[in-house]
Amino acid sequence: MSAHKITIQQIADRLGVSKYTVSQALSGKEGISEATRRQVLETAKSMGYKQRRQVYDREAPQTGIASDAATSPYVIIWIPYRERGETEFWQRVLSGIVAGCDERNWEHIILSPYDYQGRLVVLPPYLDTSTCLGGLSIGSFPLTTIHAYVQTKLPVVLIDHDERFADLDAVVNNNLEAAHLLLTHMAESGCEKLIFVGQDHFSVSFRERWWGCKMGIEALTGTSGAKISLRKWSIPYSETDWLQVLSSMLDRLEPQDWPHGFIGANDHIAMELQALLVAKGIDIPAQCKVAGFDNIRSAGSASPPLTTVDLGKEELGIRAIEALEKRISHPDRPRERISLSPQLVVRLSC
Template identity: 50%
Template sequence: MSRGGKVTMQQIADRLHVSKYTVSQALAGKGGVSEATRQRVMETARAMGYEAPSSRPPLGAAVYDSALARPSAAGDADGRYIVVWMSRIHQEEPMYWQRVLGGIQEACRLHGWGAVVLAPFDDGHVSDILPPYLDRTRCVGGLAVGSFPLKQLAAMKRTALPVVLVDHQEPFSGLDSVANDNIAAARMISGLLLDRGCRSFVFVGSDRFSVSFRERWLGCRSALEQTFAQRKDGELRRWTIPYSREWIDTLQARLSRTRPDELPDAFVCANDDIAAELLKLLLQRGVDVPGRCRVAGIDNIEGSAWTRPPLTTMDLGKEQLGQRAVEALERRIARPSAPVERVGLVPELVLRAST
């Protein structure tokens, strides 16, 4: 709720880091705005207490309940919502995190809840976990999507809201969590490559980029080192490619320094994005995949089926992760004194021609 007068479109735009024009288009139900952005605008406007001018009903009234509503959902009349804490980087990443957020939003619709997405950091400083403009009496809980430092998790707990961690586990937080089992995914993909006769491996990715990358590295290493010890042979190397703006150039430079006889039997990539780019670079060098090198990724992004050759990967249910997190939050709301629950979602192998 606003502390000083009516909430304006500009205040909504400032909160979401979009233009006033985008907010106006979204509230009016006009085109030129993505559905994800439209939902964020609608839900944030409602949570901030925005009131549309009575003389200008939204053009999208046939689709939306009002200028403050999401697409119509049963049970939404009381305006209840959840807060989704999610870094701006994750909010803008389309292949994984936006799909997780889509699963959260879909599950919220089924429960009759709104979903207000907040970036917990602003220019490197800790922002207000639950901003004062929100109507806290209608907030039923929160989801912390991705990793957060303990001081941030402690601040979330101090809101006295039910909170669930999404794709991150923090044993000392005392909070429920729902996460994809990245270690199991890496172990499974490494086991497949071992079964295909591979003995030399390169893991591509920096474990400093994210918790999931670190877990995937640990899963790959544990699976391979255990087998190497039993067989008395095998090699695992790591290409620490920072997953930043210049990561493709870094990967290309690393590959160019590798002689043909130094190529491994198999590349295990920290995600499909890296694997897809590696496939392109290997193709440019004339390296036969999977004849000379096998390549595997993790995530099963949409483009992984269209690489040359199609990429073998592990399917980590993105939308399902978001939906399951909302279910876990509902459980915590209904049973506030229940023991802490940690849920790990089992990945599924997607076998294609790259291996």
């Protein structure tokens, strides 16, 4: 078999591991052991695997993108700058996309839709779009950016974001169902007073998780007559001082206002909240319970291990590539929204 046809799936099948494990090893990312990484690299070399070019960016517009793209079909991946270095969620979504591209022998180019002066440029002038198959947009972007995608006339799939007015396919996590699962579990664990901690305008996911918690309260109080209260703390999560703000909010809580449980809008918030509570002498879960969303790797090793909801990461990327391929083949079909179901992961924090 020729080198360029060896795929990540074939390497994974040879070793009996997942495509994600192979992708992480080949791209040099964390999350696997060094022994596994060496085994994957040695197997890939013995099978004649040809490493595909990983990332292009505005930082180096003279990297030969145009000439490469002219000979190979490629996909544009738009991702905010702020998410580039985040390894627990967005890099895992990206790994799923890369694995899907590799399976199809597609190249991929990673860009921000904005230049360093903040100007909207979804298709830089140095790109040759003649062999561009389409685009994938990771995370939340303003409606003006989504409309700019539409104006490219390329097939585009939104990932973890949905904009119905743009008539674009979307692959998302079911945050409403995830929040309902989590809130129901906390209520069954004896929590009658809850506080949700997040920042609405940080992401669509944060807003949906808050809405899902409110819907869960309405469902529980309506069917069982349970008396459950839910408040929201809005923190400046996008700012560097958000932890100090959260700590001050905890300090100002009156004894009668202390909740039975906190829900973080994501695992990062929940784990930092846990650390603050422990530092203030609060016993988790005896005095207060804590839970989050996403099931990032470090959630299982938190102190105590964090109860959370497992949401799609690699699977988001894989399903997005499948949706893009389907859109390329059937450009006139109605818009499709693919929603991935969550799974509750119960640990010691609740």
